[in-house]
Amino acid sequence: MGAEGGAPVKILSEMINSIEIILNHVHEGIVIADRDGKVLYVNEANERITGLENSKILGKYVKDVAPESSIPEVIKTGKEKLGVKTRVNDRYVISNIVPIKEKESGELIGAISVFLDITELETLNAKLIKAQEKINKLSLQLSSFMGNEEPIIGKNAKMQKAFSLALKAANVNSNVLITGESGTGKEVVAKFIHEKGTRKNKPFVAVNCGAIPENLLESELFGYEAGAFTGASSRGKPGLFEQANGGTIFLDEIGDMPYPLQVKLLRVLQEKEIMRVGGTQKIKLDVRVIAATNRDIEAMVKEKKFREDLYYRLNVIKIDLPPLKERKEDLPLYISYFLNKLSSRLGKEKPKVASAAMKLLLNYDYPGNIRELENILENSLIIDDDGSITVEDLPEYLLKGNTYKYFDLLKERWPKLYEVEKSVIEESIRVFKNKTKVAEILGIPRSTLYRKIKEYGIKC
């Protein structure tokens, strides 16, 4: 027979009475509600965990005192809910809520919730997540500092050809000569070849032949024996070739290598062994050579400034990198790539680029190539403080000589002459602020500028 009227509550109360002494001594919080969802019992741990006074809860509807509790749902569905995470006051608890049924009839007479305080655990977990996020960010910053991220190739056909040649070069040991203007990515390509080949776990040693004084270059490259020259270490020193053994040596600015040293380099390339300065023993080496230059090396050969035989030795695989102005279609890709890389390095959010600023960036010719683009973006990221790169965040020289193109692109229709003039003046005032400077930049006397400001009703 089923329980009727007040009977269910009575049965439930009797059940509770018989075990209350136990319930009050358990560490977990316990709440028992009748089938109407009214709190019939709460143990002492409940008060400690939730901070809610037991006397203020008893007899109240669960939905009123703990709106997030799942007790009403369990009473409604008759189905248990296990491992439910809820927030009560400022504490986090995890509860198991089970319907209570009358033994004989199986009729639902209430529900019991047993819960555990997991606030400390949650706090620790949140700290852990934050720490993990920080680690991820730092490791990203670190990897961009180490420069070991993949280079971008882009859609430009010449760049695609250069990288596919680099990939082929990675699988063989032939010498490589990379040509291209300064900042076009010659070292990036050299590293790419090294990283994609079997030598990737061995050293990659980069030498800027133009930056080392002529009299030191030989001993830097090939090392020296004890007492080889005044000032030499008494223990001798291995050179960069020896340091690169098993790996790759990148000889940047090879065009700057002094003519007499070119003969020695040629011998090293042919014989695959070096002799330290002041030494008598030959040292066998296994070094892959990649050379690069931003000079017209063929012209240098013709002018006898670079040895022809060395040129042919180095020029087994030739990779030519086009200047950035010849691959403008890839500029948006580069801009996005560097903003990503630089903002993570600087610990900032990746900014948006305002359309006027983007037009300026896309219109510029970048004589310093990718290095210059990277510098411009890094600079603008440092200046920017509102998450959006605007014309003001870009260097002034980008604006000079670019105004007409910029205006042209800005307008969808062909503008009237006075509109161009008005807009150029407005834009210049906005950017340079100072009228003397604006007059100077626009190449007009100050009096003319003032007259035009008045004529066009420009507010400044």
Ligand SMILES: Nc1ncnc2c1ncn2[C@@H]1O[C@H](COP(=O)(O)OP(=O)(O)OP(=O)(O)O)[C@@H](O)[C@H]1O
């Ligand atoms: N394809 C690319 N992907 C990503 N970054 C690039 C790429 N090309 C160039 N860069 C970046 O541009 C900058 C200049 O590149 P790199 O030093 O390789 O140029 P370079 O041609 O060797 O210059 P230099 O002749 O002055 O030595 C570097 O910061 C590099 O990370």
